[in-house]
Amino acid sequence: MDFELDDIQKMVRDTARKFAKEEVAPLAAEMDKTAKFRMELVNKMAELGFLGVAFPEEYGGGGMDYRCYAIIIEELSAVCASTGVVVSAHSSLCCDPIFKSGTEEQKKKFLVPLASGKMLGCLGLTETQAGTDAGNQKTTAVLDGNEWVLNGSKIFITNGGPAGVAVVIAATDKSAAHKGLSAFIVPADTKGYKVAKEEHKLGIRASSTAELVFDECRIPKENLLGKPGDGFKIALQTLDGGRIGIAAQALGIARGAMDHAVAYAKERVQFGQAISNFQAIQWKLADMATEIDAARLLVWRAAWMKDMGFKNYGKESAMAKLFASDVAMKATREAIQVFGGYGYIDEYPVERFYRDAKITEIYEGTSEVQKIVISRAVLQD
Numbered sequence: 001m002d003f004e005l006d007d008i009q010k011m012v013r014d015t016a017r018k019f020a021k022e023e024v025a026p027l028a029a030e031m032d033k034t035a036k037f038r039m040e041l042v043n044k045m046a047e048l049g050f051l052g053v054a055f056p057e058e059y060g061g062g063g064m065d066y067r068c069y070a071i072i073i074e075e076l077s078a079v080c081a082s083t084g085v086v087v088s089a090h091s092s093l094c095c096d097p098i099f100k101s102g103t104e105e106q107k108k109k110f111l112v113p114l115a116s117g118k119m120l121g122c123l124g125l126t127e128t129q130a131g132t133d134a135g136n137q138k139t140t141a142v143l144d145g146n147e148w149v150l151n152g153s154k155i156f157i158t159n160g161g162p163a164g165v166a167v168v169i170a171a172t173d174k175s176a177a178h179k180g181l182s183a184f185i186v187p188a189d190t191k192g193y194k195v196a197k198e199e200h201k202l203g204i205r206a207s208s209t210a211e212l213v214f215d216e217c218r219i220p221k222e223n224l225l226g227k228p229g230d231g232f233k234i235a236l237q238t239l240d241g242g243r244i245g246i247a248a249q250a251l252g253i254a255r256g257a258m259d260h261a262v263a264y265a266k267e268r269v270q271f272g273q274a275i276s277n278f279q280a281i282q283w284k285l286a287d288m289a290t291e292i293d294a295a296r297l298l299v300w301r302a303a304w305m306k307d308m309g310f311k312n313y314g315k316e317s318a319m320a321k322l323f324a325s326d327v328a329m330k331a332t333r334e335a336i337q338v339f340g341g342y343g344y345i346d347e348y349p350v351e352r353f354y355r356d357a358k359i360t361e362i363y364e365g366t367s368e369v370q371k372i373v374i375s376r377a378v379l380q381d
């Protein structure tokens with residue numbers, strides 16, 4: 001793996017950084033307060049190719065690598081973690097399983113509009129009783145002639161509100177437990193598909209987190225993704241890749257918090273001098289900088305493994321997410337400390353970063369789950 005970015009990766013970083021600074025940052029506080037995502041940002045990101053950067057051009061993507069994808073998520077999340085997860089959930093959780101497991105026809109019909117950013121996508125895996133225990137699905141899909149009929153509901157679905165397409169996991173054979181799960185591509189305008197509820201959250205408040213209900217929701221037979229029974233495997237593979245996106249989001253949150261802490265430490269005067277002169281503050285910044293670099297190396301390694309076509313990179317993507325989310329929690333906590341009382345009020349953005357960081361320890365597998373994945377791999381080696 002090359003530590004230096006190549007010319008394309010540098011161009012992607014500079015474009016994403018400029019866009020984040022000029023277009024996203026001015027809206028971030030307002031989107032957080034109103035808990036509403038500004039959809040014009042999706043259109044602008046689509047124009048820049050951010051919504052399908054790592055997918056082949058023939059499927060509406062940018063034909064770039066996964067490191068470019070991680071860089072975009074880092075840059076967006078360094079100013080607004082909600083914007084970061086809109087892109088990450090769309091790309092990793094919806095486009096990726098269609099790219100990996102879809103037929104040519106499914107890719108043309110669904111991946112092209114998704115990857116080119118004409119519509120957003122989401123993944124419906126979680127149910128009230130099926131969180132960490134994702135195999136315990138109650139949503140069912142029954143074949144009736146040429147149609148699958150879906151019944152059930154999904155909770156906490158990122159992009160659930162605005163998504164035009166959902167990849168949905170449902171039980172097709174209850175007797176076979178997780179081996180009886182299948183994956184489906186479900187257009188949001190299908191009769192019986194309903195966005196039932198939007199959640200109010202601690203952080204990433206601008207990102208839609210919705211309950212989806214399927215009530216006699218009929219989709220064509222050919223919307224099955226992979227084979228019947230492939231659903232759990234597709235979900236786990238999807239999460240292996242998705243965790244790189246969430247690790248990149250955590251990395252961006254940590255870096256954004258550090259950037260603000262550095263700037264403030266140089267400005268804030270106490271005892272007649274900038275607080276950056278105090279060793280207590282310098283050490284906080286040193287720890288942040290070191291841990292953020294280490295997190296980035298883990299993120300880039302996992303992205304590189306995905307790019308190189310490693311069959312198994314689940315341990316490495318779990319390590320990246322586990323470590324980067326911990327770094328995000330520490331860096332945002334310490335950034336508030338650098339700001340003192342001002343860090344606690346919403347005049348400055350570090351309190352938002354602190355609230356946003358927490359979710360990275362929870363979704364796409366909690367930190368406890370990442371440790372299960374990592375320790376299983378370690379014990380198998």
Ligand SMILES: Cc1cc2nc3c(=O)[nH]c(=O)nc-3n(C[C@H](O)[C@H](O)[C@H](O)COP(=O)(O)OP(=O)(O)OC[C@H]3O[C@@H](n4cnc5c(N)ncnc54)[C@H](O)[C@@H]3O)c2cc1C
Nearest residue numbers: 123124125126131132156157158209362363364365366368
């Ligand atoms: C904002 C947000 C966005 C989300 N986006 C999506 C999405 O787009 N699509 C989707 O399908 N889901 C999504 N989720 C769901 C998310 O992935 C789950 O919340 C998460 O996997 C944890 O499941 P749970 O909430 O049911 O917690 P639980 O599984 O009930 O876990 C509760 C606690 O028990 C621990 N625990 C559980 N089992 C074990 C075990 N075997 N060993 C050790 N500890 C264990 C957990 O680590 C946790 O600390 C989202 C959630 C949120 C909050």
